[in-house]
């Protein structure tokens with residue numbers, strides 16, 4: 001029985017992780033989980049899986065839940081996330097929380113040598129060097145959940161990393177892939193939330209439309225697989241069937257394919273190195289699909305991807321600044337405070353004004369993160 005801590009249980013990845021756990025109750029047990037503000041969904045998960053420990057964002061909510069469930073422990077806030085991540089009985093942390101708030105609990109779980117199944121890409125972008133150094137020091141495996149990184153990981157299985165020549169990350173193009181940049185000036189939140197292939201949380205769906213999602217994923221791949229940026233390519237692939245590809249020195253290319261279903265990479269991270277049937281899933285039929293499409297990436301059309309490559313190549317705190325600026329700008333767009341194209345503008349301005357600090361420690365990263373959020377708030381007043 002694998003005992004699991006889950007951060008972000010009420011979100012898109014979180015609920016799909018719950019599905020995988022519920023479909024394989026003889027194999028997995030949910031020991032502890034965190035949610036944010038969605039109390040209705042929190043109660044449903046408690047009723048279905050009876051965990052020992054639950055964290056919610058606000059103290060009042062924790063007190064209210066404690067009255068309703070006297071046998072369960074409730075915690076809250078930033079410390080609550082750490083308590084869930086470090087629950088002494090769990091061996092795996094699934095990090096599916098949104099944003100850089102996932103960093104501290106990830107580091108805490110790594111320091112207890114837990115296996116980390118990571119969907120929370122912002123943590124790897126803002127402090128990848130710290131996460132990977134601590135994972136090495138404490139012998140904590142980091143298993144990718146993001147579909148592209150799971151695909152890369154699977155396509156490297158059994159290979160010698162020194163023979164890899166290139167990582168090729170596929171991108172659907174997002175909600176506005178058939179519009180020019182000029183046509184994006186007045187798009188609405190509702191339009192932007194309409195992803196062609198995946199049903200995901202709001203923030204990542206906007207990131208996908210700006211192509212910042214791919215930018216974050218390029219940095220995530222650099223961090224996870226120690227690959228230089230000039231050996232990471234992005235390929236437009238409308239269908240999201242090929243989840244990513246690895247090219248080797250001898251020109252062979254190995255890819256991982258599948259229907260767009262996040263439960264597959266989530267389950268693979270939980271069962272690794274084994275595979276088990278995926279319940280209620282559709283098998284891939286290439287004969288039914290017929291044609292797959294590929295296009296070269298246009299870095300002028302998708303400016304955010306260029307900004308992410310620039311930040312990645314520079315390294316240090318500009319990664320934290322870029323990530324925090326993006327989180328703040330996307331939140332402002334979702335609240336109708338800025339337009340869609342302003343997201344790129346905000347990130348570019350923040351990066352332009354940022355003085356990079358090399359090899360930052362945790363304190364510096366957390367400081368840059370919160371200062372950048374204040375800077376963005378002032379910018380859009």
Ligand SMILES: NC(=O)C1=CN([C@@H]2O[C@H](COP(=O)(O)OP(=O)(O)OC[C@H]3O[C@@H](n4cnc5c(N)ncnc54)[C@H](OP(=O)(O)O)[C@@H]3O)[C@@H](O)[C@H]2O)C=CC1
Nearest residue numbers: 008009010011012013036037038097098119120121200201
């Ligand atoms: N969705 C997808 O298919 C994919 C997502 N990812 C990555 O996985 C992560 C999660 O994405 P997704 O599931 O889409 O996001 P959602 O917005 O659907 O879910 C986010 C989760 O985090 C919780 N949360 C948000 N802010 C806080 C906070 N400040 N403190 C505590 N909990 C918080 C939410 O709680 P509540 O709702 O209760 O308020 C919810 O449980 C992101 O990093 C994303 O980039 C990666 C690949 C694919």
Ligand SMILES: CC(=O)[C@@H](O)[C@H](O)COP(=O)(O)O
Nearest residue numbers: 146147171172173174208213
């Ligand atoms: C499901 C997943 O991993 C997302 O990150 C997905 O990749 C988003 O799609 P695009 O960013 O390619 O539009």
Ligand SMILES: [Mn+2]
Nearest residue numbers: 146147148217
């Ligand atoms: Mn992805």
